Amino acid sequence: MRNSVRTVLVAALATVLLAPASVASADLENERRGHDRGDRTLERYAADTWRSVRAMVVPRTGLPADNVGGDLSAGSRAAYTSPTNIGAYLWSTVVARDTGLIDKREAHRRMARTIGTVADLERHEASGMFYNWYSPANGEKLRTFPTDGSTIKPFLSSVDNGWLATALLLVSRADRQLKPRADAIRDGMDFGCYYNEAEGQGGQIRGGFWDEDPQETAPVLGDYCDMGTDVWYTGHHYGAFNTEPRMASYLGIASGQIPAKHYYGTFRTFPNDTCDWAWTETKPVGSWQSYSAGGESIDVFEGALPYRGTNIVPTWGGSMFEALMVPLFVPEERWGARSWGVNHPRYVRGQIQHGLDEAAYGYWGFSPSNNPAGGYREYGVDQLGLDGAGYTSDQERTTVDQPFEGCREGSPAPTSYGDGVVTPHASFLALRYAPKAARANLAKIERDFDAYGRGGFYDAVAVRSGQVSKHYLSLDQGMVMAALGNALADDDMRRYVARGALETSLRPLMKQEVFAR
Template sequence: MKIQFRRSLLAAAAVGAVLVSSSPYVPTLAAEDSAPAPAPATDTTAVLEGYAADTWASVDAMVVDRTGLPADNVGGRLKPGSRSTFTSPTNIGAYLWSTVAARDTGLIGAKDARKRMARTIATVGKLEKHEPSGQFYNWYDPRTREKLRVWPESGDEVQPFMSSVDNGWLATGLLLAARAEPAVADEADAIREDMDFGCYYNEAEGQGGQIRGGFWDEDFGDPVRVKGDYCGMGEDVWYTGHHYGAFNTEPRMASYLGIAEGQIPQKHYYGTFRTFPATDNCDWAWTEAPPTGEWRTYTAGGEDVDVFEGALDYRGMKVVPTWGGSMFEALMVPLFVPEETWGARSWGVNHPLYVQGQIEHGLEETDYGYWGFSPSNNPAGGYREYGVDALGLDGPGYTSDQERTDWEQPWEGCRDGEPAPTAADYGDGVVTPHASFLALRYAPEAAMENLANLREDFDAYGPGGFYDAVAVESGQVSKRYLSLDQGMVMAALGNALAGDDMRDYVTPGGLTEQVKPLMEQEVFGASPR
């Protein structure tokens, strides 16, 4: 029998509750007329400040003092011996922006923050990387700075790899640190400006070109990999067989940075799929559901690009899906880029709808009583992708429960499909708190209540803030802290408590000049009920 502790305040998370405020951004909670008066904003601020202080404790506990590099994760008691012995470019970027958020919210002093960032950036400057592209490898030992060739937990071989996604988040952290602290700006900018995201960009893919998942600089004999040199490095590398073809996914941050630096043409913004086009045949019937939408033409860098502005129907809403249906795919990027204000007719419509879809899945469709589905630690062990299957473009998508309850929707003329699952069909749903922090801007009251409920109803909160994930039927909790997930929490809290500081550091310059005009002209096919 399912645990059904909580099902309130759906209305407060409705599409009209999207919060797009001027700085300083602190969630303003609006209750229904029949509900008790909301708590004063100062009380909300105090709760967020408490979350920030505890979350920072976990971030700090992951850092190796000698190198300034964070571990990928740490045990729930924050003991140094429980730190992982591997880290990634994303983790390093997350530590840099978390340090700025901690400073800006008063958790650490300016001198401490400056010292921390300087140590980390100095170490990054010494890491082995792929010199022709300036891109960093995917895994390092945070204690020794060595590039990993053997996975420390299993002894398996690691094939050193340059990831477009991970390098995008490292570059974000370097950009933010340079803008936030002049003392580290020269060294941070030198590293970042050497990072060429055009090395992932394949102009021949799609209408405006797409980026590859990444590349290897050694030939490991995998026939699926594609040999090439997209940025004139002077030497071939071995690219992933896939491109990032879905638009509403977190790799778009790397795309934005490449466009901002002039390494990738502006037309690439329109080169990935909002959904695959609607056709009279079954070309795209392996995806989640038939799309609705229309073709529109936009101008980018003097070129016209045709875009199918598609959306998927979810519970009567039209939503531009992510790839797998998870929260961080949709909402990690707007921690740093004000998509919903720059793209009022695109992201400004879709982001709150996406949050509403996640809420309704957790509270109505499945009766879990809680919501917020995103890749996280699996409470039963390991790491897993969680999401709302129907909010993803991919047919199997990411599922929200341990049982992997999926729905193969019917597609007229292509597949019969099956009946939609009922709440009784879903099993042990897995909720991750970082998803609520990502939703804080768009559904503030629902996010605050969901977090409070998780903390009250489960053993979900420790000395470093919220543990990484909760299986809400069994009550099983993953009592670890992850650099990536805690970094998202710190960025959200920095924005909420320090006047959108994360965005204010990142967006001036190239992003505003090159990316904002692209967002301003686009009209998504998304719409509320």
Template sequence: MPTPLTSPMHRRTFLTGSLAAGALATAAPGAGAAPRRPAPELRTWAQQTWRCLDALTVPATGLAADDIGADLSTASRGHQTSPTNIGCGLWSTVAARELGLLARGEAKRRLARTLQSIAGLERHEQSGMYYNWYDPADGRKLTEFPTSGEVVKPFLSSVDNGWLAAALLVVERAEPSLRRQARDLRCRMDFGFYWDAAENAPGGQLRGGFWDVDPDEDAAVVGNYRGGDPVWYTGHHYGAFNTEPRVASYLGIAAGQIPPEHYWGPVRTFPDDSCDYSWTETKPQGSWRTYGGVRVFEGALPYRGKLVVPTWGGSMFEALMVPLLVPEDEWGPRSWRRNHPLYVQCQIEHGMQEAGYGYWGFSPSNDPAGGYREYGVDQLGLDGPGYTSDEERTTVDQAFEGCRPGSPAPTSYGDGVVTPHASFLALRYAPDQAVQNLRNLAADFDCTTDGGFLDAIAVRSGRVSDRFLALDQGMVMASLGNALGGDVLRRHVGAEFSRTLRPLMQQEVFATRG
């Protein structure tokens, strides 16, 4: 049973000084280098995580299901999958091969089978994009969810298709014998279909996605940025830059489907000169800079004496899933190289000092109380409400100077929910702290099985999620593949993106301060 007491938290208080304070110092020399001497547990965790991903995958199709039970039984495997889940399965197979967990011939066979299934999936013909939900057993597009019977509207997400396209790029580069198949599938995907050139011009922004039949949604916007039959776009754009949808932006820029100036379109923060943006977390600090003729407000939010470029909700995977595949911290010495380790440090400080959980790492995951929920650090998000780090949804209502007052800071936090995949995302930037946090979680809670770390732990009640999610295990496997396999996934994607994206990232100067 999980350990339902506060004693582990008290035993971990020593981390708030020596280890947490050293996070940036550890990461600074290589600014993103993996540990020189990887902790011995990393290989064990990789073996366990691959066992879980193998169990998630339907042998007949090679498609990874969305989730599976703690016992990894076939009966507990979910009956739906998404483009992101399929992508996680692809890059995890490549990582497992590079780590010697899967023979090269078997890896090739599995990859080929998955590509064959992807080729048979129903997709939106004009854009080449894939729908959000399929049955992993036969690849059929879902029109209702298997367990609830709820109607599934035919939605095509920009970010989910981004992760699938990125995974196809990994396969294309990693397995020469499958290069043509993977490339043909990827190159049919047009990310310009999501690009709204008029939004925050001149860079434009991406829509969250579209439906190809009328969804009866009030906020839907009818149109087609490429011409042709109308679709129903989401009412929202992905307007915040430091969030995971930027992978779709990168793919579109690299493919020539979206102009390079789109890199400057999503906001770092909104400008600080208007109360129009006072619905956001707090007043940013920063200044205007011009890159290639495009003016960008380089803003950052204050957090405990630091300035950090926020994500949308304050979670780890928004900030750090993309650099699992794209070497942002290498290409952006005055932007991403500063912000990624700083963001990790802020998450550590929240868990260890501000909230006093004794553990850290907050990111969307399966909820120990049931269902799926976003977890994060409220003040690290651009959105006013942000994601919270505990089950009780304890928020911090900061003031926006000159526009609205704030409220007193919380005096305590509730049942903090720590997500192990967040520590794996931090492994590059704070290796010692990440490994120690995972060791502590494994020692203090019944949160590991033959499939690795379960999805989330409520550290005060001791409740542990009883599921594994393919998305979260895919992030863990990518992190371990890079740490133990010489950045195998980043090498493959970076080779494709370097010519178009590296010059953009090299220019930028974030308003960060450690």
């Protein structure tokens, strides 16, 4: 917070030197007042969001529920949690401490209890990975889903374990007393167990694996990290580059469990010289480039999709959290000035243009969230996704069928969109790249809808019907807290995570890459 204040004052003082004294003095005062008002608003968001995060936690175990009702009552807590949820609570606790919402003693007590429970959770012994679902009440691995009684086949997700490992790394550096315990857990997690070197030029990671035969899910038997026995891997890999699983890839590369060439092993877009990829969103622009990684030369198709006059490296579905959850912790736009540094702002601009201009909702910010009509859904901007079907921004699932030149024709663009669904966490993710637009969008959502409660912004709003999902989700509130920690506490999330092996391993890879323009 202090550094951001200093930045504003330095800029304002430069104006003082170039303007008449009376005008400069007034401008400086306006800068100060505007900054103070902005900080106070963000501080209010942080305090209220922390209230909902705190309400999700079972005191005895220190584990957060997946979600809680808008009334924040203990009885409305979900009876299940995940590694990602646990990670989100841990880093949210650090944010609460660093922004002055709780003191160091309380933060330590909370994290120590959670780390102690995590250390005792059942996990896959050979890989050190955690299962997808546990009871927040007692930490037991779930075999039956509490909401509908369906059978859970024990699964170990690469992306979920990536977020828990991120939080463990952060805690290790944010609280030195907890370092030995946090490191002991994280050091036992082998991300190489997800890495298939044979997939693509640089290898890709699987979505995860089961340690029991899941039978009807068409798994692939294998053992990528010499576990001593085959496991049942998902049939798919994470093949798209600009998606949230890259955090697990980064951790694997930094730890030496996955080779550096994997950074170039996923697709910016698929190549444009064949119709084999015509099922994707539209024909990309771009060219082949060669990069060095770990002593090897890797050829990469630097592709991008055109959207409203700008070329953008897409996510898989077109959502905000796929693109911008990772840079909450890793300064991609600084390490890769000619790649991520160009793409992140463009991606945010694309989301804004879709919400305000193309679909004319009057609001923006599309990302997986609760569905205001019930359940959970993936929302996004179809044209910002690599997948042809993409995620849609409205309840009616209005898609855009663009042509793939030389391979298939498209169809006329929609003339209107339906009941668009925005989620506030998407605006918080955009806060770094479009601060004025993000703050204005959040203020409009709060003003125009019954979208803000004691625990901060509710999860999602359908902007034409006015229907609101009055729930708080651990993951989404965790993203909000991380963004606010960076904004109010001198990039604390990045300071804890993005140093040491992560920087020395990844910064050179990002620095040399140039995305398609």
